[in-house]
């Protein structure tokens with residue numbers, strides 16, 4: 001079930017429809033309280049002080065309910081309807097520097113700019129630089145516009161309820177939102193809305209990729225050709241090949257430039273490594289082609305660029321293009337129904353659009369659509385916080401997984417290799433959007449798994465684990481049916 005990105009008015013309508021359908025507010029708030037407490041308990045160690053800030057509305061009620069489920073922690077619950085009352089007590093608690101603050105001051109009910117007293121309190125909380133779990137919305141942020149109403153809490157994690165609110169996806173909101181997590185099942189009725197922009201959930205990938213039949217052999221899982229690596233950039237070719245290996249296609253061949261052949265070949269065992277030459281005819285009998293990782297040297301042969309254009313324009317099999325090779329693509333159509341994928345970061349997307357990266361970031365869904373339009377309606381994976389996946393029209397999916405420790409050279413090469421390795425497999429070509437969403441989700445979820453134990457992991461560690469996150473284990477238990 002896709003979770004649409006919605007606005008505050010739609011959330012209110014959904015709420016109303018739920019009460020009309022017999023759901024009750026108190027049951028929903030009870031469940032939210034449990035889920036918030038569960039998430040909070042993952043963010044603190046036993047014995048650490050938790051401060052729960054509860055405002056006068058239902059955001060505050062969510063927080064008060066959460067407090068009841070945090071019996072194992074020293075918890076201080078502070079009701080704050082007026083920031084001028086009981087404030088000295090609150091400041092004393094803040095002086096103790098709680099390990100976690102649960103922010104239930106304001107949710108989607110904020111309706112005017114915060115006054116100076118609220119602003120001072122929020123500033124004090126932000127200055128503490130302690131972990132903050134915001135319920136639904138970082139307090140003070142307008143969930144429609146993504147702008148602070150004067151000021152707003154800077155959350156570490158925002159756990160938004162039911163569906164992501166549109167403002168939380170805007171780059172202006174990111175410094176306040178922190179990591180955005182969506183809890184789809186809070187016990188409301190079925191979401192009455194569908195939308196073009198949707199949020200990916202781990203449960204979308206239960207039993208995906210499908211289990212392999214017992215009789216399978218390597219001929220069933222496709223052959224991929226990777227064109228990658230040049231002087232100064234040979235490592236990217238190795239990382240892309242290892243990413244492809246983690247997708248487990250039948251066979252992988254890496255074609256690389258002669259100068260780096262001897263640096264690359266000894267690092268790979270199961271991957272076949274050959275020197276690229278202009279007589280090579282692609283796609284040949286390959287089931288997918290990846291071009292781009294580590295092709296940044298100044299002397300890439302023109303023949304390789306021409307071959308890229310030819311493969312993009314003519315091959316019937318999936319073609320994935322990344323990094324430097326994005327600059328070589330033709331603005332020409334490709335065969336109908338052929339799968340074409342590009343994986344630009346905002347800088348690369350801006351080069352395609354001949355605008356600035358800032359302009360791309362100002363409206364990421366629009367930039368994705370424009371890039372796809374320019375390149376014949378190809379699939380676009382627009383990387384960055386909340387990576388987007390989509391085409392010039394139709395659904396766009398926002399990826400929820402991943403974290404800032406993915407921002408290391410080489411993580412994109414691992415992703416393009418992994419993604420192309422999946423797309424080489426005939427069964428995973430049937431629904432390319434799902435395969436792309438899965439690849440991006442798994443890449444981010446693997447990074448999250450590593451970050452949960454330590455921050456100093458490197459891309460080589462990511463490649464050891466890539467593909468190991470089981471979507472089923474990420475799901476929250478469902479609410480009780482009515």
Ligand SMILES: NC(=O)C1=CN([C@@H]2O[C@H](COP(=O)(O)OP(=O)(O)OC[C@H]3O[C@@H](n4cnc5c(N)ncnc54)[C@H](OP(=O)(O)O)[C@@H]3O)[C@@H](O)[C@H]2O)[C@H](O)CC1
Nearest residue numbers: 015032057058059060106107108109110111112113114136
């Ligand atoms: N959407 C759902 O299905 C559910 C949402 N839940 C949670 O409830 C909040 C929304 O709760 P609500 O009570 O509507 O509003 P808030 O808690 O966000 O705000 C409370 C009140 O604060 C006042 N307000 C607004 N702006 C300001 C301001 N700038 N300064 C001071 N006070 C302000 C306003 O009251 P007024 O009478 O003063 O106007 C608000 O009403 C949602 O975000 C979820 O967390 C539940 O879980 C149930 C299901």
Ligand SMILES: [K+]
Nearest residue numbers: 103106135137
């Ligand atoms: K909040």
